[in-house]
Amino acid sequence: MAEGPLPAAPVLQLAGVRKAFNLGLPTEVEVLHGIDLTLRRGEFCALIGPSGSGKSTLLNLIGLLDRPTAGQLLIEGQDTGALEDAALTQLRGRSIGFVFQHHHLITAFTAAENVMMPLLLDRGWPGEAMRRVAESLLERVGLARWRDYPVNRLSGGQQQRVAIARALAMDPPLVLADEPTGNLDTKSADAAFDLMREFNRSRGTTFLIVTHDPRLARRCDRIIEVVDGRILSDAPVAALAAPAFPPAG
Amino acid sequence: MKRFLPFELIAALRFLREGRMQTAFILAGVTIGVAVIVFMSALLAGLQANFIKRVLTSQAHVMLLPPEEVARPQRGGEPGVVEDAVVQRPAQRLRSIDQWQAILGQLREMPEVRIASPVAAGSALAVRGEASRSVTVTGVEPETYFQVVRLPDNIAAGTPRLTSQDIIIGTELARLVGVEVGDRLRLSAASGRDAVLTVTALFDLGNKQVNERSVFVALRTAQSLLGLEGGVTSLEITVGDVWAAEVIAQAIRRLTGIRADSWISTNIQFFTAVNAQQMTNTLIRVFVGLSVALGIASVLVVSVVQRSREIGILRAMGARRGQVMRIFLIQGGVLGLLGSLSGSLLGAGAVIAWHSLARQADGSELFPLILQASLFLGAAVLAMLTGVLAAMAPALRAARLDPVVAIRG
Numbered sequence A: 001m002a003e004g005p006l007p008a009a010p011v012l013q014l015a016g017v018r019k020a021f022n023l024g025l026p027t028e029v030e031v032l033h034g035i036d037l038t039l040r041r042g043e044f045c046a047l048i049g050p051s052g053s054g055k056s057t058l059l060n061l062i063g064l065l066d067r068p069t070a071g072q073l074l075i076e077g078q079d080t081g082a083l084e085d086a087a088l089t090q091l092r093g094r095s096i097g098f099v100f101q102h103h104h105l106i107t108a109f110t111a112a113e114n115v116m117m118p119l120l121l122d123r124g125w126p127g128e129a130m131r132r133v134a135e136s137l138l139e140r141v142g143l144a145r146w147r148d149y150p151v152n153r154l155s156g157g158q159q160q161r162v163a164i165a166r167a168l169a170m171d172p173p174l175v176l177a178d179e180p181t182g183n184l185d186t187k188s189a190d191a192a193f194d195l196m197r198e199f200n201r202s203r204g205t206t207f208l209i210v211t212h213d214p215r216l217a218r219r220c221d222r223i224i225e226v227v228d229g230r231i232l233s234d235a236p237v238a239a240l241a242a243p244a245f246p247p248a249g
Numbered sequence B: 001m002k003r004f005l006p007f008e009l010i011a012a013l014r015f016l017r018e019g020r021m022q023t024a025f026i027l028a029g030v031t032i033g034v035a036v037i038v039f040m041s042a043l044l045a046g047l048q049a050n051f052i053k054r055v056l057t058s059q060a061h062v063m064l065l066p067p068e069e070v071a072r073p074q075r076g077g078e079p080g081v082v083e084d085a086v087v088q089r090p091a092q093r094l095r096s097i098d099q100w101q102a103i104l105g106q107l108r109e110m111p112e113v114r115i116a117s118p119v120a121a122g123s124a125l126a127v128r129g130e131a132s133r134s135v136t137v138t139g140v141e142p143e144t145y146f147q148v149v150r151l152p153d154n155i156a157a158g159t160p161r162l163t164s165q166d167i168i169i170g171t172e173l174a175r176l177v178g179v180e181v182g183d184r185l186r187l188s189a190a191s192g193r194d195a196v197l198t199v200t201a202l203f204d205l206g207n208k209q210v211n212e213r214s215v216f217v218a219l220r221t222a223q224s225l226l227g228l229e230g231g232v233t234s235l236e237i238t239v240g241d242v243w244a245a246e247v248i249a250q251a252i253r254r255l256t257g258i259r260a261d262s263w264i265s266t267n268i269q270f271f272t273a274v275n276a277q278q279m280t281n282t283l284i285r286v287f288v289g290l291s292v293a294l295g296i297a298s299v300l301v302v303s304v305v306q307r308s309r310e311i312g313i314l315r316a317m318g319a320r321r322g323q324v325m326r327i328f329l330i331q332g333g334v335l336g337l338l339g340s341l342s343g344s345l346l347g348a349g350a351v352i353a354w355h356s357l358a359r360q361a362d363g364s365e366l367f368p369l370i371l372q373a374s375l376f377l378g379a380a381v382l383a384m385l386t387g388v389l390a391a392m393a394p395a396l397r398a399a400r401l402d403p404v405v406a407i408r409g
C-alpha cells in the first residue's frame, strides 16, 4: 500500500486477534481465528466477505465494543488490552466514529443534537462550540436547514448522512461503518459513500467500511476480505485483477 | 438544548417527553398516590389541631384537685364529630385544697409553670325569670385565670370584666335563659345561698357544651356562693410546653403530694385514637409509596427495553455506564417530583374543597385548614427519592447492557 518513503502512522494495529463466543460452554465457537491487520492514517478500506464470516464481530472488537479473547489490539499505538471499561469507553468516544446499517440516531433529539452527541457525552454539558461543530458538519452533509428537526422527520438517506456527520463530530482518527449503505437506495447509498470519501480526503480520517456492494468496494483504496474468520486477501484496489467476492449478493 | 443542564438531565427529560403515553400514565398514578397522602395528612392534622385548640381554650394544661375528687372526661356532642371531652366535677360536697396558698407558691416557683391560678368551682342554677339552667360556676382571679383559659380572646359580646358583682356567661346559656350584656342573672347554689350578678360579657369557646354550662365569676363571689370561704377547689396551670404537660403533672404530684391531672391524661382516649389513626396513616403512606415505586420501576423497565438500542448507540459514542445509569435515575426522580407537585396540588385542592363543604351541625368549620409547607416539601422530597430508588433496578440494567447485543437488537 503506502508506496512513499514515509508510510503514514498506523491508526489501528491488530496482531493475532481471536474471538470466541460462549467461552467455556459446550457450544463455544471461535469466530475469528487470528487476525493481523494494520490500518494507517488516511486509508479508505472496504471489508468484505460472506455472511457470517465475522466482519461485524471484527468491527465490534476494533470499535472497542467487545474484547478479543486473544491477541493485541492497538489504537493509535495504544494497547487496549489492559484498559478498564471506563478508559475503553473514553478512548472509544474520542478515537472511533461509528456508522451503522440502520442509521441509529436518537429520535428524542434533533439532527444537530444527534451530531453533537459524541461531544456532549464527552464534555457532559452542552456548549456553543459543539453546536457550531454540529452545524458546520450538517452543512457539509447538505442538511443545514434540517438541523432543528427531529430526526424521524428525515428520510433514510438523510438520516444516514446525519449519522455520518455524527461519526465525525469528535474528529476521530478512525471511522467504522458496518454496511452503512445496506438499507439505502442506490442514489442515497452513493451520496452517503461519497460523503465518507470526502471526509476521508479532506480530514485524513481512516475509514473501514463493511459492504456487500462490490461496486462500492471497488471505489475504496483497499479491500480486505474475510472468510471464515480469517483474512483471505488484503490488497489495494488497483492491484485487483478480478472481483474478490462471489458474484451477486 | 439548555446550556445550563447536564447531558443526563437533558436526555432524561427528552426520553420522558418522547414516551408521552407512558409518562402521562405514570404521572397520573403518582399524582393520585401523592394526593391521597396529602389529603389524608392535612385532614388528620386539621382535625387534631382543631381538637387540641378546642380543649386548650377551655381547659387548663394541668389541674390540681383535692385528693378524693375525680375529674372524669365525658364524651358528648353530635355523632361522627370529634368532640372534646369536658371535664366536669362530680356533684358531691365541695372540698377545698388544703393549704392551697402554699402549694400555689410552690407551683409559681417551678420554671415549667407559666401561670398558676386558684379556682373555686361548683354547681348552681342560673335563674332568669321563668328560665333556669344548671351551670358550673367557676370562680377565678381574672388577672391570672384569663391567661390559663383565654376567655378575653373568645368574647362574643361585652367586655370581660369580673368584679364581685359581675358574671361572664357563654353565648349558648345567654340564648337559653334570654339575657344580654348588661342584664342581671341570679345564681342559686345547692347550699341555699344565691347571688344576683351583672352579665358583663358573653364568651364563645367554640364548644356548645361549654358555652351552655360554664359561667365565670370572681373568686370571692364563688367562694361565698358555694360556701367555700377562703378555699379553692382546684389550681389551674398553664405550662410552657403543652406536650410536656403530663410530665410536669407528675412532677407536681411528687412535689406537692396532691392530684394533678394534665390535659393529656384527661383526654387519653383522644390520644389513643390519634395514635391509631397515625399508624393507619403511616401504613397507607407506605403502601401508596410502594405502589408508586413499583409503577415507576415498571415504566422504566419497559423504557430500558424499548430504548436498549439507543442505549447501545450512546455507549458506542462514548457514553459511560454512569451516564446511562443517571439518565434513568433522573427519569425516576423527575417522575416522582412532577407527580408529587401535581399530587400536592390535587390533594390541597381536595382538602380546600372538603373544608368548605364539610361543616359541623352548627355551621362552623369541621376542622381548620392546615396546609403546611413542610407537608408538600416532604412529599416532594420523598416522592423524588422514591422515584430515584425505584429507578435503581432499571438504571442498573441499562448501564449493564452489552452495547454489542443492544445495537444488534
Ligand SMILES: Nc1ncnc2c1ncn2[C@@H]1O[C@H](COP(=O)(O)OP(=O)(O)OP(=O)(O)O)[C@@H](O)[C@H]1O
Pocket (backbone or CB within 6 Å): A021, A022, A029, A031, A049, A050, A051, A052, A053, A054, A055, A056, A057, A058
Ligand atoms: N454473541 C454471539 N454469540 C455467539 N455467536 C456469535 C455472536 N455474535 C456473532 N456470532 C457468530 O459469529 C459469526 C460471525 O458473525 P458476524 O455477525 O460477525 O458475521 P458478519 O460477517 O458480520 O455477517 P453479515 O454479513 O451477515 O453481517 C456468526 O456465525 C455468528 O453466528
Ligand SMILES: [Mg+2]
Pocket (backbone or CB within 6 Å): A055, A056, A057, A178
Ligand atoms: Mg455483519
